[in-house]
Amino acid sequence: xxxxxxxxxxxxxxxxxxxxxxxxxxxxxxxxxxxxxxxxxxxxxxxxxxxxxxxxxxxxxxxxxxxxxxxxxxxxxxxxxxxxxxxxxxxxxxxxxxxxxxxxxxxxxxxxxxxxxxxxxxxxxxxxxxxxxxxxxxxxxxxxxxxxxxxxxxxxxxxxxxxxxxxxxxxxxxxxxxxxxxxxxxxxxxxxxxxxxxxxxxxxxxxxxxxxxxxxxxxxxxxxxxxxxxxxxxxxxxxxxxxxxxxxxxxxxxxxxxxxxxxxxxxxxxxxxxxxxxxxxxxxxxxxxxxxxxxxxxxxxxxxxxxxxxxxxxxxxxxxxxxxxxxxxxxxxxxxxxxxxxxxxxxxxxxxxxxxxxxxxxxxxxxxxxxxxxxxxxxxxxx
Amino acid sequence: xxxxxxxxxxxxxxxxxxxxxxxxxxxxxxxxxxxxxxxxxxxxxxxxxxxxxxxxxxxxxxxxxxxxxxxxxxxxxxxxxxxxxxxxxxxxxxxxxxxxxxxxxxxxxxxxxxxxxxxxxxxxxxxxxxxxxxxxxxxxxxxxxxxxxxxxxxxxxxxxxxxxxxxxxxxxxxxxxxxxxxxxxxxxxxxxxxxxxxxxxxxxxxxxxxxxxxxxxxxxxxxxxxxxxxxxxxxxxxxxxxxxxxxxxxxxxxxxxxxxxxxxxxxxxxxxxxxxxxxxxxxxxxxxxxxxxxxxxxxxxxxxxxxxxxxxxx
Numbered sequence: 001x002x003x004x005x006x007x008x009x010x011x012x013x014x015x016x017x018x019x020x021x022x023x024x025x026x027x028x029x030x031x032x033x034x035x036x037x038x039x040x041x042x043x044x045x046x047x048x049x050x051x052x053x054x055x056x057x058x059x060x061x062x063x064x065x066x067x068x069x070x071x072x073x074x075x076x077x078x079x080x081x082x083x084x085x086x087x088x089x090x091x092x093x094x095x096x097x098x099x100x101x102x103x104x105x106x107x108x109x110x111x112x113x114x115x116x117x118x119x120x121x122x123x124x125x126x127x128x129x130x131x132x133x134x135x136x137x138x139x140x141x142x143x144x145x146x147x148x149x150x151x152x153x154x155x156x157x158x159x160x161x162x163x164x165x166x167x168x169x170x171x172x173x174x175x176x177x178x179x180x181x182x183x184x185x186x187x188x189x190x191x192x193x194x195x196x197x198x199x200x201x202x203x204x205x206x207x208x209x210x211x212x213x214x215x216x217x218x219x220x221x222x223x224x225x226x227x228x229x230x231x232x233x234x235x236x237x238x239x240x241x242x243x244x245x246x247x248x249x250x251x252x253x254x255x256x257x258x259x260x261x262x263x264x265x266x267x268x269x270x271x272x273x274x275x276x277x278x279x280x281x282x283x284x285x286x287x288x289x290x291x292x293x294x295x296x297x298x299x300x301x302x303x304x305x306x307x308x309x310x311x312x313x314x315x316x317x318x319x320x321x322x323x324x325x326x327x328x329x330x331x332x333x334x335x336x337x338x339x340x341x342x343x344x345x346x347x348x349x350x351x352x353x354x355x356x357x358x359x360x361x362x363x364x365x366x367x368x369x370x371x372x373x374x375x376x377x378x379x380x381x382x383x
Numbered sequence: 384x385x386x387x388x389x390x391x392x393x394x395x396x397x398x399x400x401x402x403x404x405x406x407x408x409x410x411x412x413x414x415x416x417x418x419x420x421x422x423x424x425x426x427x428x429x430x431x432x433x434x435x436x437x438x439x440x441x442x443x444x445x446x447x448x449x450x451x452x453x454x455x456x457x458x459x460x461x462x463x464x465x466x467x468x469x470x471x472x473x474x475x476x477x478x479x480x481x482x483x484x485x486x487x488x489x490x491x492x493x494x495x496x497x498x499x500x501x502x503x504x505x506x507x508x509x510x511x512x513x514x515x516x517x518x519x520x521x522x523x524x525x526x527x528x529x530x531x532x533x534x535x536x537x538x539x540x541x542x543x544x545x546x547x548x549x550x551x552x553x554x555x556x557x558x559x560x561x562x563x564x565x566x567x568x569x570x571x572x573x574x575x576x577x578x579x580x581x582x583x584x585x586x587x588x589x590x591x592x593x594x595x596x597x598x599x600x601x602x603x604x605x606x607x608x609x610x611x612x613x614x615x616x617x618x619x620x621x622x623x624x625x626x627x628x629x630x631x632x633x634x635x636x637x638x639x640x641x642x643x644x645x646x647x648x649x650x651x652x653x654x655x656x657x658x659x660x661x662x663x664x665x666x667x668x669x670x671x672x673x674x675x676x677x678x679x680x681x682x683x684x685x686x687x688x689x690x691x692x693x694x695x696x697x
Contacts, residue, residue: 048617053529053613065450097527236656
């Protein structure tokens with residue numbers, strides 16, 4: 001009778017093996033045995049023998065996961081796992097040494113550089129932050145004959161709205177920018193929606209506001225003290241979008257990939273050059289093209305001066321130990337993966353499909369040169 | 384005389400009628416409230432089936448996830464992870480939990496017994512996320528990586544109080560005379576525990592263990608900091624690669640349990656917060672599978688225990 005004690009665990013064990021056996025023919029595209037693309041030693045290693053774990057920012061998680069999936073057919077010997085746990089969590093994990101690489105939208109602080117010793121940041125993709133809004137027509141106003149165009153804001157107006165100095169939708173500043181909306185903007189209070197969780201998206205957005213106008217005093221960081229006014233918080237992109245949808249006369253900011261894949265309408269902005277720009281791959285590329293990197297290979301690319309640049313844009317970064325990695329096979333696999341992600345045409349195309357912008361060639365050259373400086377046990381990792 | 388007795392009879396008849404009415408009203412109300420209490424359960428099940436049902440197919444159980452925009456793919460990694468983590472957690476939590484309960488039931492008034500009961504109650508009240516953080520600090524960080532093993536330890540900590548308390552209660556229900564009889568016949572204390580107390584309380588103990596397993600299976604928070612998640616987790620691939628790499632059995636098992644792992648609730652949480660509608664749709668199917676797992680565990684346990692009880696009765 002005591003045998004019965006083991007029945008349930010045994011069933012679970014058997015079930016898990018049966019399930020995995022069923023997956024034998026279909027589970028991975030690597031099963032076909034596609035060999036390494038550039039004749040590296042990888043073809044000699046058993047499939048799936050090098051397990052690489054990364055964690056961090058949620059913003060690039062979909063594209064990293066996508067790349068990791070495609071990379072199986074390039075180098076079957078490596079299994080790459082990336083988990084979106086937030087930029088803060090990723091930075092902590094790489095400092096604690098519990099992951100092989102981290103992802104972060106927010107820059108490492110000097111203290112974090114000090115405790116992480118040899119950490120380096122490398123841009124991988126970029127994305128825009130867009131403004132979504134929910135403005136129902138006032139009672140008694142007939143539907144417009146033609147659909148209204150998307151709202152347009154200039155930099156000063158946006159700061160005014162989030163500063164609560166512009167409190168009504170029919171404020172002259174907003175009406176002047178949106179003549180087609182003249183009869184439709186209601187005399188209603190504006191509710192601003194922001195991220196309640198610490199987020200790289202907030203960091204990009206508030207850094208942009210800081211750059212837009214000296215009126216913005218709240219600073220630019222992953223989470224800030226929002227100016228007093230009619231505002232609410234939402235957790236994650238989904239939380240912000242849900243808050244905007246359920247709150248009439250509200251406005252909020254989300255990542256462009258979220259807005260596009262959920263078919264949300266987002267506002268156009270008038271940039272520093274005075275041109276009206278829509279957030280798109282092209283306008284993000286334009287913002288990246290004029291960015292200047294610091295010696296830490298980080299760049300703030302908000303509020304670009306060129307005609308085509310969308311003003312609320314940010315990089316997302318790969319965070320690595322640049323000289324203290326000791327498992328050189330692993331180090332090589334990580335770098336090869338990111339080198340492939342930056343140089344492969346299909347990888348860039350997939351990133352764009354998912355709503356990200358791949359780095360322009362000028363930036364790629366800089367990043368690849370920096371990646372080549374990473375060493376393991378004193379020897380450069382990439383040959 | 385007769386008239387007054389008739390009055391009494393009339394009064395009691397009226398009282399009887401009132402009683403019948405109030406009885407009916409109360410019965411109706413309790414019945415209605417019972418149905419109301421059942422509504423959420425069936426509503427949840429119905430809604431999850433409605434939202435998650437369309438995504439259900441064989442591939443969902445046998446394939447790894449595919450990237451957004453590429454059709455197909457499943458959650459094999461999460462099913463494997465859930466089974467392994469839950470199983471490991473049971474291995475970690477059941478023996479110490481049951482043994483501790485034996486001690487507490489046998490020595491309820493000793494300092495250790497009282498302390499055990501008190502600390503179990505406190506442990507039961509600790510939020511699961513705190514247990515996750517604790518495991519991160521004391522296991523993940525020293526080990527230098529996230530792992531399913533660490534997730535199982537966190538779940539085991541959460542399961543312990545339920546196991547200890549239910550086992551203890553069940554042992555208390557065993558008649559004192561049974562124990563005394565066994566001791567009187569010369570059986571030592573440990574033999575009495577193993578051969579008399581354990582079989583007598585077995586059904587109740589198993590129910591407690593299975594309930595705690597079902598609870599552990601549905602936990603997300605403690606796994607966030609410990610098991611992390613792993614979309615590319617595939618036992619088949621690990622086994623193949625171990626064999627190709629000529630690694631021993633022990634090394635293979637280590638590789639299976641000692642790396643980041645996903646679980647169904649973790650996958651559900653991640654998918655539901657992704658910006659892609661197809662991922663959100665998949666998260667409903669994950670919810671359905673998870674619910675099915677937990678229901679299956681509960682129902683299978685009931686059937687098995689009932690069957691066993693019938694056999695014992697002869």
